[in-house]
């Protein structure tokens with residue numbers, strides 16, 4: 001036997017071992033809905049999109065029901081810059097005027113949504129891209145920014161066409177899932193007033209996970225998960241423990257809305273949520289098909 005054949009054989013044996021270890025977890029998620037939020041930062045280059053797409057196709061092939069909700073903040077920013085449209089964020093939300101909402105919809109629903117559905121399909125899954133405007137999936141209401149006290153005057157901040165989900169109609173998702181099609185959702189909502197709203201992708205994923213009663217909502221971001229005061233990953237948190245970390249300031253900045261969204265998703269009907277690093281290779285598969293996963297698992301109390 002040549003050296004190459006020997007090492008190929010070793011490699012195959014290692015892969016088989018991994019497969020055998022993963023089998024019970026694959027069974028655990030068979031027929032279960034997994035909502036995955038794929039953020040614009042986690043997307044990075046085409047390579048990361050293709051790797052993510054392959055993981056989603058595999059999840060589908062082993063019998064789980066993945067539902068992808070994607071972001072695209074950095075990509076929207078690039079397009080706005082190209083078009084010389086100024087863009088500002090308040091508390092992590094993009095102030096969205098009329099010109100901006102057209103660009104947001106074009107980039108999310110027109111560009112990223114279709115590219116992601118095509119990548120998953122090319123990887124062997126059959127994905128269908130929709131936006132929250134399709135089949136009343138996300139009915140949105142204008143998001144009223146939390147008023148801030150400044151010199152005892154309450155400042156109301158108008159974010160323009162930024163919305164929050166008012167109602168999720170799961171019919172479109174249920175129909176796709178029933179035909180073994182993988183839904184890929186762009187976080188755009190339609191108001192009862194006919195207005196198109198820009199919705200933060202984390203918020204949209206949380207609302208969809210709650211409405212579907214998902215077994216897991218997995219948020220792929222660019223940190224390992226929720227970190228403690230020493231920067232060490234916390235593998236598991238109950239809702240009360242997560243709330244305490246927000247309260248004492250350990251969880252701050254962009255991690256606050258992420259953890260809050262996980263808590264809301266669980267309180268709304270999802271079984272558990274995970275925050276993990278989407279840049280790590282096969283983050284999704286490691287999370288679901290190994291005993292301890294690799295991020296922070298948030299569970300009900």
Ligand SMILES: Nc1ncnc2c1ncn2[C@@H]1O[C@H](COP(=O)(O)OP(=O)(O)O)[C@@H](O)[C@H]1O
Pocket residue numbers: 039041042220221222223225226227228250251252253254255256258
């Ligand atoms: N306790 C914490 N654990 C992990 N990240 C934290 C924590 N507190 C604040 N953060 C910050 O939150 C960021 C993640 O939020 P954000 O940048 O909004 O993610 P995304 O772009 O994926 O939506 C981290 O990069 C980190 O700087």
Ligand SMILES: CC(=O)N[C@@H](CCC(=O)OP(=O)(O)O)C(=O)O
Pocket residue numbers: 038039040041070071072073074076092093094104162163187198199200201202
């Ligand atoms: C209201 C609001 O801020 N919407 C976001 C929607 C995209 C998003 O959330 O993308 P990431 O997950 O990549 O950040 C935006 O316009 O950037």
